[in-house]
Amino acid sequence: MFEIYDSIATYITKDILNLNPSDKLYEVAHFFIYDTLKIFTLLTLIIFAVSFIRSYFPLEKTRKILSKHKAIAIPLAAILGIFTPFCSCSAVPMFIGFVEAGIPLGAAFAFLVSSPMVNEVALGLLFASFGFKIALAYVVFGVAVAIISGFFIEKLNPRHLIEDYVFELSFGEAEEKPMTFKERIEFAKNNVKDILRKISIYIIVAIGIGSFIHGYVPEEAIKSIMNSAGFLSVPLAVIIGVPLYSNSAGILPVIQALIDKGVPIGTALAFMMATTALSFPEFVILKQIMKPKLIAIFAGIVSVSIIIAGYLFNIIFGRV
Incomplete structure (x- = not known):
């Protein structure tokens, strides 16, 4: 499907830039050009198609659906999160809207996890990069993480840890x-224009990082680090991923480069989940509407769930 992009990347790097195919810089430039063309093409097509479909289902309908079906609100919120391509920070206003609408807190938190971590953009790019099985497994595990997180938070009933004014807001x-x-x-x-304008710089930076890893970071060095971590490689990936801030489209080129270098797929995807579902900027925003204790509980539950998902990925699909 993308053979033309490979030819374009080869032409630019070899004929225009006059780089030697045996040089590391050639690998970096070729990877960068090819992935940039591929990812932006996929993003444009996926965002356009899903946006057209979503025009029939305004976000207000999402709130109404969850309000009417509270008995199944948590899994429903996790699934609906797939169709709302927010980053972790921009999902917070919808979270507040859910709380204000009287939707169970567990469902609101399930949406807060699912929306940035599992969406149609991630599904499309994962499918193009790793195939149907990996993409489907990511969605299943991602939704499971959201449901488990929502279930535990609902059981804890942390209403007293959310600022009172949130319940008094009226949208x-x-x-x-x-x-x-x-x-x-x-x-x-x-x-398409709005989303690409917001995330393009992050995607380009991520592709650049991925290109550098692909060309200059020795495969043996990556494997050595992960092998030295051994059983702890998955939680280590989650710990590293939480301080970072990206969306699924932006982080995927880095994930692809890591997997190409021999990082176990479950470890790499756990890193992706942590980076997209949890971030310090998100915590700063959440601090305005909830107590630090609840933020810590939320981060802990989601992190543990992601670690479990990472181990399951490695068991099912192997270490590489």
């Missing part, structure tokens, strides 16, 4: 105006 009812086919196309196009 009102958003007017749902029917859209014509042309308006839906325009909505999808604008969504």
